[in-house]
Amino acid sequence: MTAPQTIDDLPTPVILVDEEQLDRNILGMQRACDEAGVELRPHIKTHKLVPVAARQLAAGARGLTCAKLGEAEAMLASGAREMFVAHSLVDPRQAPRVAALAERLDDFRVAATSGEQAGALENLAARTGRKLAVMMAIDTGLGREGARDAKAAARLAAVIARCTHLDLRGFYTHEGWFYGAPFTPGDQRVETMIESLCAARDAIDPGLPVWPGCSVTAQDVAARSTGRVQAVRPGAYVFGDLALTAVTGVMRSGEVALHVLATVIDKPSPGLALIDAGSKTFSSDRTPAGIFALPADGRDFSVSRVNEEHGYVTGAGADALRVGERVPFVPAHVCTVVNLADEVVVRRRHEVAARWRVDARGCSQ
Template sequence: MPTLAELATPAVLVDRDRVAANIRSMQAWCDRHGVELRPHIKTHKLVAIARQQLAAGARGLTCAKLGEAEAMLPSGVRRLFLAHSLADPGQAARVAALADQLDEFRVAVTSEVHLQALERVAAAADRRLEVMLALDSGLGREGVRDAAGAGRLAAALGRSRRLVLRGCYTHEGHFYGVPADELPARAAELVDRLAALRDALDPGLALWPGCSISARLVAAASRGRVQALRPGTYVFGDLSLVRAARVMAESDVALHVLATVVDRPEPGLALIDAGSKTFSSDRTPDGISALAADGRDLAVVRVNEEHGYVRGAAVDALAVGERILFTPAHVCPVVNLTDTVVVTAAGVTVETWRVEARGRTQ
């Protein structure tokens, strides 16, 4: 195993102990508040981490795509939720195979028109499918927009021979734009609103909100009304969770990018060997792709495919060849852009993991 100084860069490093602590801490929080944890695997895409989440007590896993779900089967998962609008009957054989291999396989139903498409998938798969009804809580993506829409979709499901309604879910991704001090009140209001919507349909239905920014607040506000949460990013953390939302400490961030300074073309600027093909083009609201993890004032303020432009007060002290650990703005695409991650423990490289669900967008 190459040492940190020997690793080819850019390299994606995962801190084993911090990942384990993040998994334990979210699971303990959910347990304390009587809410199941069904983590979204889109952030880590790694069987090894899915195994840890399940061993810690996760009730099941969440995936966006069939390919992610298939890639996670070796983790031993028994309950999976596919939180995406399945609409292609050509995928029926894969849907049937997943349903047959799991104790519980739930899929999303996201509107009345989507219901028609999902019926065709279920018919082609020749399976009854358990569904979670999507409620749009403000993101404006999938899900019924109001109580009347929820009522109509639930009624249509009641008439379906193939689709069985088990609960409601929402993805409150718009919370990433909410100021940190407003988050607790917004989460409490979200739970009240969603629980009322669910109760109007059927109080026996499960309610599954909860992404990384809101998961703990939603659990704390639940008081028995929320059955499961699906955070994904919490497992590694990134600048969006640390800086904007302040729901995670910088010292808990478990994934970093190791990059090398390859040039100093002018005063005040360093170029590194990690650009948008490493960090993606996602940035913080103030335009930063990544920040130095050691606290030095070094920010990746612009990216081309294979170059990162680093600026900040500490840039002029950098030498070509120097290696820097960066915390990315948004961690999920970083994992999806790398074949392997290097696992570290106490700052020493210990293992390399292949990212099994990397690129599984189908």
């Protein structure tokens, strides 16, 4: 019998998922939602993995949120019965795929994000020959899609009401602006956000649900929902990254479940080590302080610059690194890292437990 593979046997760069920590993160968020009586509809754009979606559903998630139709199609294999594609669909060519998803699922919803987009969505929906359930986007500060205030929401509701193939079923927001700075539970801005969402909803139909909640805010939103919020849709919490640890502080470093294992390949000058992972592994996303990745063990260096296949490691601890040394890093933004990988390696402590192909990798259509 051959000995089980360990992470020491793997070529780098490689994406490692700590299975036990992944499960703790899934169960922790689920518990917070269950205790508050709020549904969890996790966003799968972070992991793009059927086995992770299946674990989220088995833990109690009500349904899944996806960014694109391709992600939703890939996630059908998870057994999900409810999905929300939180994106501004406008292309009538997508009608057959939308119809197929609506046919396969018990509850399939898409986004209505402005009057003009709703008009295009109505045209798409008409081609499906069915009535599409829509969630209205409310912009609560990100400045991306959605009605900017309650009056704009009322106008959008009137447009949707005139669309014979659209059925308004609720409201959502993505409060991505909370990612810029440290977050403390009890932040008054969360209350303000919930109030503005509920005010927009109450003026249109008090019976409809509101679904805010990203990985920074979800537990706080759930804890203070008091019946006002029906679901949250966090994504990155399953793995964690520097956005959730070093920047906002809602996760501890020890709670991160995904690492990029990289090898030191050269030390060309004092204060600089080069690793074999660059922008084609970490992506080009960085923290507001300009950092692409930090070592998982807290040593005093960082990936401060990247080329495609090189990471520049600088900082006080860089000179102590040895050529050939393997270092696990926490990336700045985990969602873009997973989307660049063909597969992730699942580890149980030091052993390789499984290899998961990234099912929805590149499913951006």
